Amino acid sequence: MVLHYNPTEFEVKRIKFSVFSPEMIRSLSKTKITVPDTYDDDGYPIEGGLMDQRLGVIDPGLKCKTCGGDSKHCPGHFGHVDLVRPVIHPHFAKDIYKVLNNVCHECGAYVGSRKKCPECGAKKEKVVWEKPVTFYVGEKELLPTEIMEILEKVKDADMEKLGYDPMYSRPEWFVLTALLVPPVRMRPSITLESGEKSEDDLTHKLVEIIRVNEKLEANINAGAPQLIIEDLWKLLQYHVITYFDNETANIPPARHRSGRPLKTIAQRLKGKEGRFRYNLSGKRVNFSARTVISPDPMISIDEVGVPKAIAEVLTVPVPVTEWNKREIIEYIERDEYPRVLYVIRPDGRHIKVTPTSRESILENIGVGWIAERQLKDGDLVLFNRQPSLHRISMMGHLVKVLPGKTFRINPTVTPPYNADFDGDEMNLHAIQTEEARVEAYELTKVDKQILSPRHGKALIKPNEDHITGLYLLTRDDAKLDAQEAARLLYLAGITELPKPDIDKKYYSGKLIFSLLLPPNINVKVEGKMSKRVVIKDSKLVEGVLDEKVVDHAILEQVFMKHGPDITRNFLNNITKVGLEYMTTHGFSVSLKDYMVSEKARVKIEKILDDMDKEIEKLINGYKNKTLQKSPGMTLKQTVETTIMMITSKTRDASGAIIRESFGKHNPSIVMASIGARGSILNAIQMSAIVGQQAIRNKRPHRGYYKRTLPFFEPGDLRGRARGFVYGHFSHGLEVDEFFHHAMAGRDSIVNKGIRTARSGYMQRRLINALQDFVVVDDYTVRDAKDRIVQFVYGGDKRDPMFSAVEEYIELPKEDDVDTATR
Amino acid sequence: MKRFYITPGEAAGIVAAQSIGEPGTQMTMRTFHYAGVAEQVPTGLPRLMELVDVKKVPKKPLVEIHFKKEYAKSKKKVEELMKKIEAVHLGDIGKAVENLEKRRILIKLNEKVLKSLDLTIDDVLKGIKTTGKKSKKKQYIIIKFDTDDLKKLRRHYIKIKDTLVRGVKGITNAVIVEENGEYYIKAKGHNIADIVKLKEVDATRVFTNSIKDIEALFGVEAARSALLREIKQVLYMQKLYVDIRHIMLLADAMTFRGKVMNIGRHGLAGHKASVLARAAFEETVKHLTIAAAKGEVDLLRGVSENIIVGKTVPIGTGRILLEFTPPKEE
Numbered sequence A: 001m002v003l004h005y006n007p008t009e010f011e012v013k014r015i016k017f018s019v020f021s022p023e024m025i026r027s028l029s030k031t032k033i034t035v036p037d038t039y040d041d042d043g044y045p046i047e048g049g050l051m052d053q054r055l056g057v058i059d060p061g062l063k064c065k066t067c068g069g070d071s072k073h074c075p076g077h078f079g080h081v082d083l084v085r086p087v088i089h090p091h092f093a094k095d096i097y098k099v100l101n102n103v104c105h106e107c108g109a110y111v112g113s114r115k116k117c118p119e120c121g122a123k124k125e126k127v128v129w130e131k132p133v134t135f136y137v138g139e140k141e142l143l144p145t146e147i148m149e150i151l152e153k154v155k156d157a158d159m160e161k162l163g164y165d166p167m168y169s170r171p172e173w174f175v176l177t178a179l180l181v182p183p184v185r186m187r188p189s190i191t192l193e194s195g196e197k198s199e200d201d202l203t204h205k206l207v208e209i210i211r212v213n214e215k216l217e218a219n220i221n222a223g224a225p226q227l228i229i230e231d232l233w234k235l236l237q238y239h240v241i242t243y244f245d246n247e248t249a250n251i252p253p254a255r256h257r258s259g260r261p262l263k264t265i266a267q268r269l270k271g272k273e274g275r276f277r278y279n280l281s282g283k284r285v286n287f288s289a290r291t292v293i294s295p296d297p298m299i300s301i302d303e304v305g306v307p308k309a310i311a312e313v314l315t316v317p318v319p320v321t322e323w324n325k326r327e328i329i330e331y332i333e334r335d336e337y338p339r340v341l342y343v344i345r346p347d348g349r350h351i352k353v354t355p356t357s358r359e360s361i362l363e364n365i366g367v368g369w370i371a372e373r374q375l376k377d378g379d380l381v382l383f384n385r386q387p388s389l390h391r392i393s394m395m396g397h398l399v400k401v402l403p404g405k406t407f408r409i410n411p412t413v414t415p416p417y418n419a420d421f422d423g424d425e426m427n428l429h430a431i432q433t434e435e436a437r438v439e440a441y442e443l444t445k446v447d448k449q450i451l452s453p454r455h456g457k458a459l460i461k462p463n464e465d466h467i468t469g470l471y472l473l474t475r476d477d478a479k480l481d482a483q484e485a486a487r488l489l490y491l492a493g494i495t496e497l498p499k500p501d502i503d504k505k506y507y508s509g510k511l512i513f514s515l516l517l518p519p520n521i522n523v524k525v526e527g528k529m530s531k532r533v534v535i536k537d538s539k540l541v542e543g544v545l546d547e548k549v550v551d552h553a554i555l556e557q558v559f560m561k562h563g564p565d566i567t568r569n570f571l572n573n574i575t576k577v578g579l580e581y582m583t584t585h586g587f588s589v590s591l592k593d594y595m596v597s598e599k600a601r602v603k604i605e606k607i608l609d610d611m612d613k614e615i616e617k618l619i620n621g622y623k624n625k626t627l628q629k630s631p632g633m634t635l636k637q638t639v640e641t642t643i644m645m646i647t648s649k650t651r652d653a654s655g656a657i658i659r660e661s662f663g664k665h666n667p668s669i670v671m672a673s674i675g676a677r678g679s680i681l682n683a684i685q686m687s688a689i690v691g692q693q694a695i696r697n698k699r700p701h702r703g704y705y706k707r708t709l710p711f712f713e714p715g716d717l718r719g720r721a722r723g724f725v726y727g728h729f730s731h732g733l734e735v736d737e738f739f740h741h742a743m744a745g746r747d748s749i750v751n752k753g754i755r756t757a758r759s760g761y762m763q764r765r766l767i768n769a770l771q772d773f774v775v776v777d778d779y780t781v782r783d784a785k786d787r788i789v790q791f792v793y794g795g796d797k798r799d800p801m802f803s804a805v806e807e808y809i810e811l812p813k814e815d816d817v818d819t820a821t822r
Numbered sequence B: 001m002k003r004f005y006i007t008p009g010e011a012a013g014i015v016a017a018q019s020i021g022e023p024g025t026q027m028t029m030r031t032f033h034y035a036g037v038a039e040q041v042p043t044g045l046p047r048l049m050e051l052v053d054v055k056k057v058p059k060k061p062l063v064e065i066h067f068k069k070e071y072a073k074s075k076k077k078v079e080e081l082m083k084k085i086e087a088v089h090l091g092d093i094g095k096a097v098e099n100l101e102k103r104r105i106l107i108k109l110n111e112k113v114l115k116s117l118d119l120t121i122d123d124v125l126k127g128i129k130t131t132g133k134k135s136k137k138k139q140y141i142i143i144k145f146d147t148d149d150l151k152k153l154r155r156h157y158i159k160i161k162d163t164l165v166r167g168v169k170g171i172t173n174a175v176i177v178e179e180n181g182e183y184y185i186k187a188k189g190h191n192i193a194d195i196v197k198l199k200e201v202d203a204t205r206v207f208t209n210s211i212k213d214i215e216a217l218f219g220v221e222a223a224r225s226a227l228l229r230e231i232k233q234v235l236y237m238q239k240l241y242v243d244i245r246h247i248m249l250l251a252d253a254m255t256f257r258g259k260v261m262n263i264g265r266h267g268l269a270g271h272k273a274s275v276l277a278r279a280a281f282e283e284t285v286k287h288l289t290i291a292a293a294k295g296e297v298d299l300l301r302g303v304s305e306n307i308i309v310g311k312t313v314p315i316g317t318g319r320i321l322l323e324f325t326p327p328k329e330e
Helices: A022-028 A090-100 A144-153 A156-162 A201-221 A226-244 A265-269 A275-280 A325-333 A358-364 A411-417 A434-444 A465-474 A482-491 A509-516 A547-585 A598-623 A635-662 A667-674 A680-687 A735-770 B012-026 B044-053 B075-085 B111-116 B121-127 B150-161 B211-218 B220-237 B244-255 B275-281 B284-294 B303-309
Strands: A079-088 A127-130 A134-137 A140-142 A175-181 A288-295 A303-307 A315-319 A340-344 A350-352 A370-374 A380-384 A394-402 A407-409 A425-430 A523-525 A533-536 A539-542 A788-790 B031-034 B038-042 B062-067 B094-099 B104-109 B133-137 B140-144 B164-166 B172-179 B182-188 B201-208
Touching (some): A022 A079, A079 A090, A079 A144, A079 A201, A079 A226, A090 A127, A090 A134, A090 A144, A090 A226, A175 A226, A201 A226, A226 A265, A265 A275, A275 B275, A275 B303, A303 A380, A315 A340, A325 A340, A380 A434, A407 A425, A465 A509, A465 A547, A482 A547, A509 A547, A533 A547, A598 A635, A667 A680, A735 B012, A735 B044, A735 B244, B012 B044, B038 B044, B075 B172, B075 B182, B094 B150, B104 B111, B104 B121, B121 B140, B121 B164
Antiparallel strands (some): A127 A134, A134 A140, A288 A425, A303 A407, A340 A370, A380 A394, B094 B104, B172 B182
8 A cells, every 4th residue: 555655646537426335445455443542641542443644644743543644645544443333324315315215125025116036936025114214114113223234235236226236235234233433633632822632523423433342232232221222322323424424314413512513524515614624625825925906007908007016926937048147146046026036956846045045045946947047027927807707807917116005007908807996905916837828828818818718709808088188189189289199109119200280380189199100000989989990001080989989899809810928008098198198288177067958957947847747647647546557567567657758758868958957068967978077867867857766676665654754745656745856966955855865775775685696596506517618629519428419519610709800800601600610 | 700709718608698688787676567467577687587597487378379370360260269268267167066965076167258258068067077977957067976085075176177178278268369370379378398389380480489489399499599588588679789699698608518507606607517516606615525526527627626726717808828929040
């Protein structure tokens, strides 16, 4: 038996699951456990007890009595307990039940659905299973000994019919005669501060099993009455059940002295915090860092600003070669920041670089050594924000060491992470192997993720102020003098001024923008602010930019035609230039911008009046039952839905008035129109009407007797009484309006919580169901058993990320859909 | 152009699952008013979950029934057909009372309702299927039994009470819709098996939002199309655009085994080849004990199980090996 093995020398090819036979348990066991105790009074492990040193050691310095290894090398060994009377393994009770109902109790032959045994002719017995582990034939209870006798008679030849492989699991093994005792490693004791030792839950359970087992044996040997023996037997069975699973139905859970239920084997494996999901499917990693994020629009989208304090701790392994030896030696010799922290000798030993060790390291270092260098500018790292809902929640960034204590990212890359800067934290992982680095670079780097794999549209794109800036810049009235033009262009790395295009002296904003465009870009679309936006051969000749034009017409085209590198630079340039232009020209809102003209105020009051009248009419129609029912609805529902329609119509109508009153140049309206930020609704709520508040998509109606708040008459169905807010935010809400608004606000928060929980679970299930499906070399999609799920991926082999490609590039026709393979 | 092809090795399943699951957080839970037919039809997240769970019958089952050309153009004919299709139960048109003493069941019909539905007492009489002796008297129908077994009488009563007088079982709240000069019916219900039996119905264009019913009647391929259509509709309705290839993969995954499988523990995820993958998902202990009893072998060919044992996952770059031929030294 290999006891001191190096796991990297072996590869797990397959895992066979099977049931241990009592013989197997005894041969696996290094010692028989007979003493229901752990340590003696001197704190020394009792021989034959649960902490027997033949089960392996965990205290450093001690040697294992089985393999001789110390705590680092000894993997631990199993022991066993011989049970005086057999007990049923609770997890196999269902299997036992099935076998008992399918075999002859006399000779063990397979009976199946027949009434009589085909071999011995005995009548087939009907077994009733009372959960968890009691079996009856008629009124008589089958004792585990009797069950074992029956199961032992089942022939290997009949096993296939029962669904078992007799080599690996025979039904009588489902009844335990020997219990495997796990190594101490699996159930370590902890020493409390007071010096008191506290045992693991499993150890506690095993102590009780052994104690009862001992007592049972003593009683049998003493010839105690059958009744007492059976009681003890049942008790032993109880302890074994709870040892395996302390949440078995119909069984009171075994408890700790404090009243806390014990965590036994099943509890260790199960659920979110169990061994499988917590430790096996998710593993902790080294070389990672986490801190708050904050924005820095001046760094590139594919960079991440790393605090120096973090860069000093994280390291990257650099193999020493003939070509970089001198460079590495320099890093080792340094005392300050970018230096080598550790070196790894060819034999795998880590050596810390200290003033004392430095000399000998420098003397010996050569090819084959690895230097662990601090993170520095230009290193590629993985950057992530939870919840990692899609693959772009983790992308490759280039390190840029910056002062401060937060990670810095360009706000343009926040959408894929769904990040903001209100205290969000993100994780960073320093890449440790060359292979991983190449993969991270080629597959995960930010500039390769500009298009979303979900729909092929740009996900990393200018937003909010970038759009406003570009809009202001490309307006027809944007006129820049040489100095300003030079400053903007310099931001984009352009150091030569073109010829002025206005009065031989000034530069148009359109010209500046055109200079940022890569070659060969042509656009002709309808804009939000101008009828046509025309870019001809990378020159903006007509129209102003807005959100839609920038990402869907320009950005995606740039990516398709020029690829990640140029698109990244383009994005960096236009966002920087946009922001700079906006900053220097000013763009802001003030309370004044939300003041409504007297004329508009009258109009708004008028439509509110009209609404009230309309609702009044409706309510009257409802009260004297003259109202026409809508199909499939009760009268009450008809009133409610009609009122909801009227109220939303009213708010929309006020939108037109606001738009007219505010004019085109109101900053709030500008932002909404070009798609930079907010919508007209925000302007309406701030300056005209907040509108109908809703709870579960209905008008609020509960709270007090036939009304929502005590101010109203019971049964009042009018707008105000049912959550319509006539006021606006700049004026402030009335008390009743305030309450209704708060109610709707609470409702939306509750809703959001429910939604995230539900959609998270659905996402987990979706991923679990689809995770093994992969496109193979012949473009079929296969599952883990190599079964074909799709004959041609997506019907046309096309990558969804580039699904919009023909909008920008003309593809050869015959390649569009592969009809031959279909 | 090869450049825009999917890359072999791509974890298409995971990308599809993420693409459909990720917008879930942005989805509203709003219900949608389906003109006249059903009050509130689930849309958004609840409906998407209903679809991937493949509920036996959706919360609000709906049917769309198109007719053959010769009927579809005329509103009148379609109105006639609607009467034939919409289910009318005895309870809708009258009240049944049992008289145990006289061993009979008395049904009082509402003449107004009868008229509005274009039914006569004879129609109703014909519709009632029973072993008792039927007779009518004004707006009453009397059914006499010559049995002394009151239990039996009670059973007859219950059966008669739910008699389907006219129409297709389970199809209610029908409305006529006009589209492109054609009239068709939208209604509550999912009993398409009986609808296609009507000769006036264009069976090629009968639709329901109940995936299970489509599978039962038209087969898996139709179920796949229905899933595709429904999932797409749910997402696009809220302007959450997901490339159709992702939805196709999900629909194919749910149907490629020859029957519609849901994505949960009783479906795709619960039938994975790997013991470890199943144990890591849900019902850990159950999967482990079954595997032990059966002597199952885990071949470690999926993603989860390789993460568990600490190997490279067989997806993407994990499927290929690198080879490097160093340049020859002179």
